[in-house]
Amino acid sequence: MPIDDDLYESLRMELRRGSLVLAVLARLREERYGYTLRQALAGDGLEMEESTLYPLLRRLETQGLLASEWREEDRRRKRFYRLSPEGEAMLARLLDEWRGISASLSAIIDKTS
């Protein structure tokens, strides 16, 4: 059913969108640059397109949740990102919310299945 595939894909994207922000913030408790961040996320089982990741990093930085600096590594200047103190606080709040949602969902699923 090709139409169902399309529908699944769009629902899946919607479901993932918010959690990816969480994953990025959590992964940036350690300083990384884009390429290694992407590899780390892929290693965690969260493949993320460059086209999604880089604009997201920039947006999170303008929102004050990330700090960045240009530094030389492997003979090239790279932009390193790290969670800012504000980002740390935001991540804590979001994780609370995430755990809440997850607990509610588990309860609903256990009840109905």
Add this chain to the structure above:
Amino acid sequence: MDLVDAYLRAIAAHLPKADRDDIVAELRDTILDRLEAREAALGRPPTEAEIEAELHAVGHPLEVAARYRRGASQLIGPRLYPYYLFVLRVALSLQLAISAIVFIVALTRGEGDLGHALTAAIGSIINGAITLVGLATMAALIIEHYQVRLGFLDRWRVKDLQVLEILAFDPLPVLDWVMGRAVTASATDAGPREPWRDPRPRRRRRRGPVNPLLWIASGAVLTLWWVGALHFFPSGALRDDPELAIFGPFARLDWAAVKAAVFIPVLGYGLAQIGVGAAMLWRPAERRVYVAGRLAVCLVALWVILQAWLASPLTPAIGIADLQDMWSRIEQLWTPPPWRIPEAVIALWFPLAALGEIQRVLWFAWRLMSAAPVPMDARAAGR
């Protein structure tokens, strides 16, 4: 690295000025990382084609730049969209009503004939609709771009909402229906299969064949215009129009004689279109009726083309006697004087159009004879 630089320059041109250098530097680093990973995997530097493929994977420059743009990334956002549609619906309904009233008044006061009044009404509906859609879109764009807060949208009361029920008419399904692509894309729709619809479930909606009513309408307009009942194109004034001088020999043609020469075939073409529409309405499930109708339309079209090209007062201006003649017509396309180009284009159009029509005739004839329910060919049907 020329390719990467050219690619980055294309992106940079569309980035916000303030962050341009920063974003480009980061993108360059990302792309170089990609290329290095590729090189490591290949065991040799990537070829130009492979670099190109990597850049393709990153995305079209306009698309990449758009991801970094701040503010709305759509003309009309999901919050505003229902209001936008509603305003358009009200405005278009009013405009339709006004045009109808003007039309009726013009008729009852006996100003001009039916043809004139109808032409004026259709013209004002089309012009008005385009203007209204344009204005509404512009207004929505401004609201979206400047994030204008529309306070009155939040201050509604239930007892004022009756107006929404009166204007609940949704034009989109009508549009779908007229365009002949009503929910065929939905796999759950197990409605009756009409021969002009492809019965296979489709991933994407594609251009469907037009609705029977459009066949009838287009045939009727052509027929009425041809016999002189509609006057939206001043065919009598053709010869006196100085702008037509660029058409060289066409400016000196006796258009009345041309019309007389092709009068019967063009009339037949209009009537055949009406016939196809009527046949589709009469036997919606009968594939052969539809295919036979299409075949008839194509045959008449071929007649029109051949008659005008080979046996009308146009023939001396555009006729092509032999291959030598054909080649000199083709050469005319790029040799001065430029005002002979339209003449060459028209002269070359006729044989090409005739060939296209012959191909269609053969296609529909084959379809008529083959018993298998051949799915509709979108290209042949989209005429």
